[in-house]
Amino acid sequence: DAGVIQSPRHEVTEMGQEVTLRCKPISGHNSLFWYRQTMMRGLELLIYFNNNVPIDDSGMPEDRFSAKMPNASFSTLKIQPSEPRDSAVYFCASRGDRTGTDTQYFGPGTRLTVL
């Protein structure tokens, strides 16, 4: 089975530019999570969706960040405008809905560098 797919794997952009990160969850999973990982703050949950609906976005740092999930197989995390302090690895994870499926499965991450 294909795991969580993220694109791009690496993104280098200049301050002020718009950045869009993409995620395809595992087929059949109904919850999707976006995380950010930095040396200083570790892994932070930014937002999560359940059945394509945003449930908790309290981790989204600023209005510059937005996330959408237009359907069960696709989600985006957008940063506009980007700033150097947004440089981090961004992970997408998904989780199923059956009993015992409390486990989150992570994608390979997108390493974002904002110059």
Place this chain on the structure above:
Amino acid sequence: AQTVTQSQPEMSVQEAETVTLSCTYDTSESDYYLFWYKQPPSRQMILVIRQEAYKQQNATENRFSVNFQKAAKSFSLKISDSQLGDAAMYFCAYTNTGNQFYFGTGTSLTVIP
């Protein structure tokens, strides 16, 4: 509030030997789940092992096993017969809902040939 603490920032082990990584957590919940994730240099977060708090039996996955002490709120990972491919950052994680995960700060494991 739930917190997860990994008190060993770095550990090393000789190849083929056994190493134990420590994790403690704080929660007022009685039903929850604990995990160990491995993050190799590729950055991929890989699930190593999962423990359900209501199960007294310690989880095992091949060379990986846990020592789950619910009363002490301790959840250590034992890696037996360490291999070079085990070198990675290891994160302990807690959840009681499956949604909000709380991660420790990680332990960097070096395997010495």
